[in-house]
Amino acid sequence: MSIIKKIFSNSRSNEDGIFFDEVSKILGFKPLNLNHYRKAFTHRSMNKTDDEGNPINYERLEFLGDAMLGSVIAAHLFNKVPTGDEGYLTKMRSKIVSREHLNELGKDLNLIRHVESKVSTQHFGENIHGNLFEALIGAIYLDRGFTFCEKFIHKKVIVPYVDIAKLEGKVISYKSLLIEWCQKEKHTFQYDVFEDNGNEGIKYFGVKLKIDNKIVAKARATSKKKAEEKASQRAYFAYQEKINKK
Amino acid sequence: MSIIKKIFSNSRSNEDGIFFDEVSKILGFKPLNLNHYRKAFTHRSMNKTDDEGNPINYERLEFLGDAMLGSVIAAHLFNKVPTGDEGYLTKMRSKIVSREHLNELGKDLNLIRHVESKVSTQHFGENIHGNLFEALIGAIYLDRGFTFCEKFIHKKVIVPYVDIAKLEGKVISYKSLLIEWCQKEKHTFQYDVFEDNGNEGIKYFGVKLKIDNKIVAKARATSKKKAEEKASQRAYFAYQEKINKK
Structure with missing residues (x-):
């Protein structure tokens, strides 16, 4: 029995090790609590629940990640475009955090590859990519706080994608x-x-x-x-x- | 000439001192850069501009403060209500950051008392209170960062006002x-x-x-x-x- 247990726990920690490496690669820094990221990659079809019976899947994390993304982008635009008024800033933020754009970001990171699901990923709609991206940001917030969210969003969203001139339609290509x-x-x-x-x-x-x-x-x-x-x-x-x- | 300069600079630093004390009292901590708070209390009717000609008033800070408030409340609800799904969390947040509620918060802190304006404050509509409250949060973010925003919102919004049972309509009075x-x-x-x-x-x-x-x-x-x-x-x-x- 104890041998089985040992084998099981070994294979478990190997799995942890692989997941840790994969997550570290996506994040660009080391995660502290892998459970947040496991949740961020768990689809509701797995029907997982915690000890209190609360569902374990990424849907609530999307809400959290969406909020963090919104405030990081707000702060960036505020500092970057001192000439832009409230209406301008609001419009620019909507463009950056548009569903389409988030889907693109999630696809780029190939997040869907890590999803645990009982439904084939081929049956997911296009929005799964953006949802996973938001959930990942939520997990980062819980694991490492706002500053790491900021760093991650800066590296993965702002530097490669947020170009004010392009968003304003001044640069076409x-x-x-x-x-x-x-x-x-x-x-x-x-x-x-x-x-x-x-x-x-x-x-x-x-x-x-x-x-x-x-x-x-x-x-x-x-x-x-x-x-x-x-x-x-x-x-x-x-x-x-x-x-x-x- | 130098005497006049000295008198002027003295009266200026007295003014600063009074404003510093007033802001500290509202915040519950010491501000580092008073300029952010000055901006948060400057109405557009003052027609102030910076060296680059950008307007100095609280309107852009509202955008920033609104975003910070949204993410702090999101994180609070996420942690406080593990049973609430995305839809629930979104609905609860809307209730907390409703225009009506923000106006009440701004009124409670009597923020309007500090406004610099060429229009009489009696001509402002009801929303000035909430707008000032949001702008103040924006100023806190610029001055002291996210953690201080969190502390301030916790003390001024969450502890005295955010009661899940009441928001859900379970407690009437x-x-x-x-x-x-x-x-x-x-x-x-x-x-x-x-x-x-x-x-x-x-x-x-x-x-x-x-x-x-x-x-x-x-x-x-x-x-x-x-x-x-x-x-x-x-x-x-x-x-x-x-x-x-x-």
């Missing part, structure tokens, strides 16, 4: 902006696109962008065009920082 | 609950009501609630009934804590 810049500054550029299907049934495209024959940005998205645009944006911001530092 | 309790436990009780008009043109009522001839709670509100109810709630919670500690 980073790809054309980048190409223009390369031509003007006499740099060569090349987009290498490859299919990258993973094993979860959703088609992904990967893009490596080379400038002067060096890879300067990579991106992954559900269409070739989106992946190119995303890589261009990343490269554009990377170069912008360099230019500003000079 | 704390006054009747308290009277019932006093009668059952053989305590005497007495509500002493007095008018308390301040100097800002709004009529206020104050209530001191005595149990066994000792003042156990005080409250201030725009009607006698509201002030009695508020004092009863405070007393009820104070006694509940005592009972729970036993």
